[in-house]
Amino acid sequence: MKENYWEIIEKAVESVPAIKRTGLKAVELRERYAKLLMPLEGNINHVGMMYAGSLFALGEMTGGAIYCVSLDYTKFYPIVKEVHIKFIRPALTDVTTTVTMTPEEAKRLTRETLENGKADFDLKVELKDANDEVVTIVQGTYQLRPFN
Amino acid sequence: MKENYWEIIEKAVESVPAIKRTGLKAVELRERYAKLLMPLEGNINHVGMMYAGSLFALGEMTGGAIYCVSLDYTKFYPIVKEVHIKFIRPALTDVTTTVTMTPEEAKRLTRETLENGKADFDLKVELKDANDEVVTIVQGTYQLRPFN
Numbered sequence: 187m188k189e190n191y192w193e194i195i196e197k198a199v200e201s202v203p204a205i206k207r208t209g210l211k212a213v214e215l216r217e218r219y220a221k222l223l224m225p226l227e228g229n230i231n232h233v234g235m236m237y238a239g240s241l242f243a244l245g246e247m248t249g250g251a252i253y254c255v256s257l258d259y260t261k262f263y264p265i266v267k268e269v270h271i272k273f274i275r276p277a278l279t280d281v282t283t284t285v286t287m288t289p290e291e292a293k294r295l296t297r298e299t300l301e302n303g304k305a306d307f308d309l310k311v312e313l314k315d316a317n318d319e320v321v322t323i324v325q326g327t328y329q330l331r332p333f334n
Numbered sequence: 335m336k337e338n339y340w341e342i343i344e345k346a347v348e349s350v351p352a353i354k355r356t357g358l359k360a361v362e363l364r365e366r367y368a369k370l371l372m373p374l375e376g377n378i379n380h381v382g383m384m385y386a387g388s389l390f391a392l393g394e395m396t397g398g399a400i401y402c403v404s405l406d407y408t409k410f411y412p413i414v415k416e417v418h419i420k421f422i423r424p425a426l427t428d429v430t431t432t433v434t435m436t437p438e439e440a441k442r443l444t445r446e447t448l449e450n451g452k453a454d455f456d457l458k459v460e461l462k463d464a465n466d467e468v469v470t471i472v473q474g475t476y477q478l479r480p481f482n
Contacts, residue, residue, distance in 0.1 A: 246390075268420045
């Protein structure tokens with residue numbers, strides 16, 4: 187597959203209007219690595235910090251983003267099965283997070299999905315504010331599935 | 335406190351633009367009981383079902399909604415500490431959920447917040463589709479705090 191990562195991530199965001207509305211965007215992309223950003227603007231809650239749901243959107247999108255830059259998006263698609271999110275401290279700036287996948291994990295997912303019609307993967311990411319403080323921890327379980 | 339629940343819930347939704355954008359609304363409100371609805375329209379994901387983040391928004395809002403109809407919103411405000419969300423089956427219709435609080439729990443939270451400056455409460459809610467099937471289970475831990 188050819189690595190037009192920016193285009194594929196943009197399409198992924200565009201395909202879910204509720205994500206698009208948050209202003210979430212990729213800020214760094216390379217093979218098996220993504221850095222995403224959620225702007226504070228438009229995502230403030232009733233007490234002036236970033237809304238829990240916008241932090242969730244950022245954390246959950248790591249599953250889609252790492253899929254886009256690690257797996258064959260012409261053959262597979264991801265869904266999310268379960269997420270645990272822990273809010274550590276108030277997020278008062280834009281928030282970023284990074285996600286990676288090893289080549290071995292990408293190979294395992296590809297092989298298992300072709301063999302079994304599905305394969306689960308777990309991610310744990312830290313969401314950080316502009317001072318590099320962890321504001322939120324997100325653990326997700328996702329499942330890769332083949333297009334019919 | 336006087337029970338203008340519809341007005342206070344509307345203000346709560348308006349106070350978080352990212353929630354407002356989803357179209358989430360209350361459909362039943364009475365003392366210590368709320369039923370909330372997330373419309374499918376505007377909340378569809380890349381595979382045609384309701385987006386995980388919109389289901390999160392609905393589940394997480396139960397903490398704010400039950401606070402509005404159970405506790406003194408002129409004295410206290412809630413924050414969310416932690417959420418676990420499990421996606422059981424695809425949501426292909428509008429999704430609703432109900433949340434309740436016992437009088438004893440409301441009294442405990444009021445007393446502890448006045449005494450200790452904070453009090454935690456847990457909620458577990460089922461999100462259901464139009465066929466009354468459970469699509470998602472959300473467990474949240476919230477904290478009540480006093481206004482200064």
